[in-house]
Amino acid sequence: MPVGVVLRKSPGVTKWAKVVWRAVCVLPGADPADWKLLRTEGEVSDYHVTTVPLTLYRSDTEAYVHGLAANVPCLYVICRETRDPARPLEVVMVTASPYEAQDYSDNGEDIVEKVMMTPQVHAWISAYVDTHHEEEAFVKRRRDKYQEPKQDGIGDARISQTTDVYRAPRTPRSGSSQ
Structure with missing residues (x-):
């Protein structure tokens, strides 16, 4: 489904951010656009920036169910900054x-x-989920029954050791040199 993205330009509230951009709505079934000014009120302007496809995938139906179950079902607009001031x-x-x-x-x-999410988009996604979603049964993962070999405290088998390698070191006797 093609959806138009409307971004709002408003003045920043700090000296470091002169302008703030926010996505304010999507327009389902919108025609192509290229930064078309929709309205201006004082220093706030709304632009129909572009129209992009909203694509649904069968593998993501669990995520759509989660999103539709929210108090306010939403779409997510992903934007990236550019170097073009226009x-x-x-x-x-x-x-x-x-x-x-x-x-x-x-x-x-x-x-x-x-x-x-607009009611039209909500209905479209709900119909898609009803058609394609399959509940997966939860399967608890079990630990492997692998047993670690018993450690005998002698350390590396390739090095000859007759005593415990984890023993406390001996204290040097006074008057003897090491």
């Missing part, structure tokens, strides 16, 4: 998987924004 952010992708969003968040390079 287009300061590049939208990498939009995903419905909170697990995939976490992976992008962990790398420290990408910006992950949470955007509320």
Whole structure:
């Protein structure tokens, strides 16, 4: 499903951040766009930055179930900073998987924004999950029954030792040289 990404430009609140960019919504079924100005109110502007495909995968249905069960189901917009002042952010992708969003968040390079899911997208993802999701039974992993060989305290078998290698060292006698 093609989704348009709307980013909001607003003034920063510190002297180090002059401008703040946030993803504010997605537009399901949007036409292609290239930083189209949607509205301006004072110093705040909304841009339809781009339209990217929202792709669902059968292997990720567990993540979609988790995302749909949230109090507020969301999509995740992954952005990356660019060096172009006219287009300061590049939208990498939009995903419905909170697990995939976490992976992008962990790398420290990408910006992950949470955007509320529209009812149309929610219905589309729910129908996909109903069709393709299969519950997997939890299987508890059991420890191997491998037994470590008994240690006899003599150490390396290749070195001749007649006593315990872990014994306390002898204290040197006074007046003797070592």
